Amino acid sequence: MNDEYDPEFDSPEARANYAARHIRNLVKRRERREELLKQFQAETVVEMFPGQKIRSNLEKIKKELEWIGTERFIKNERKEICQCGTEKVIKRSRNPERMRASLLSLVFIDQFVYAHYPKVYGVFNKEFDIPKLRGHSFGGNASPGWFVYSRHGYDNAANWNLVSETFADCIRHLRRWLIEKLDRSVPELKGLVEQEIESEFELEHQSKFSAPIGS
Numbered sequence: 507m508n509d510e511y512d513p514e515f516d517s518p519e520a521r522a523n524y525a526a527r528h529i530r531n532l533v534k535r536r537e538r539r540e541e542l543l544k545q546f547q548a549e550t551v552v553e554m555f556p557g558q559k560i561r562s563n564l565e566k567i568k569k570e571l572e573w574i575g576t577e578r579f580i581k582n583e584r585k586e587i588c589q590c591g592t593e594k595v596i597k598r599s600r601n602p603e604r605m606r607a608s609l610l611s612l613v614f615i616d617q618f619v620y621a622h623y624p625k626v627y628g629v630f631n632k633e634f635d636i637p638k639l640r641g642h643s644f645g646g647n648a649s650p651g652w653f654v655y656s657r658h659g660y661d662n663a664a665n666w667n668l669v670s671e672t673f674a675d676c677i678r679h680l681r682r683w684l685i686e687k688l689d690r691s692v693p694e695l696k697g698l699v700e701q702e703i704e705s706e707f708e709l710e711h712q713s714k715f716s717a718p719i720g721s
Contacts, residue, residue: 519543525685545691566675567615567634567683570608574637577605585635589642589652593660603665607672610653612636614706615676617647622698626687651707661711670714677717 522542529535575584577599587595592609599605616636620627641648654661654669677699684692696717703715 525682525689528686542691566672566679567612567636568679570612570672570676571634571636573604574608574612584637586638586640588640589648592639592653596663602663603668604672606653606660606664607669609637609639610650610669611673611676613639613653614650614673614702615680617650618699618702619680621702623684623688626684629687630683649706651711654707654711656708656710661708666714670716673715 522539525542526535526539529538579595583591583595587609596602596605596609612634613636616631616634616638619630623630639648639650639652640646652660654664681692681695684695699717703712703717707715
């Protein structure tokens with residue numbers, strides 16, 4: 507598959523085909539496709555990064571999890587990482603820049619689905635076994651912004667092009683996953699992602715992240 511971003515890939519036809527692909531009955535699949543096509547054609551589609559070519563991967567969340575699975579973790583780190591141990595995990599990696607970008611993006615996605623799509627989080631969590639980022643002092647979930655926290659200089663250790671690209675591709679994958687599992691379009695997704703970007707990342711970093719294609 508061509509791994510370069512092609513605006514046509516997110517055409518209404520492509521989206522309708524993808525969303526209806528799990529329906530085994532051909533007649534029902536065709537009917538559902540036509541129904542979705544009309545719905546998607548009525549939506550406004552905007553490019554995530556106008557005028558730029560970025561890499562797109564429909565299975566980015568799965569791909570990054572598979573890669574992380576080949577890395578070295580100790581104790582229970584594959585399931586849960588404390589804030590105080592994130593840099594050890596990253597430095598131990600064969601590719602620290604990718605590990606930082608992957609963990610940031612995956613933790614964001616996991617917490618995002620938990621907060622905004624609780625009805626399908628159980629299915630999501632079972633399909634994508636993403637490590638949890640635990641707060642060091644008070645427990646609970648820590649912000650994905652921790653991976654690029656400027657006070658500790660983590661932002662200077664980040665490959666921002668890779669972070670932006672990985673984040674965007676994970677959001678694209680999530681969008682298609684939600685369309686399939688919810689059996690509907692998700693026009694609210696863009697606004698929710700933008701809301702969480704503002705909440706989770708420092709102001710000077712927010713422009714590095716982007717909401718997905720589609721309004």
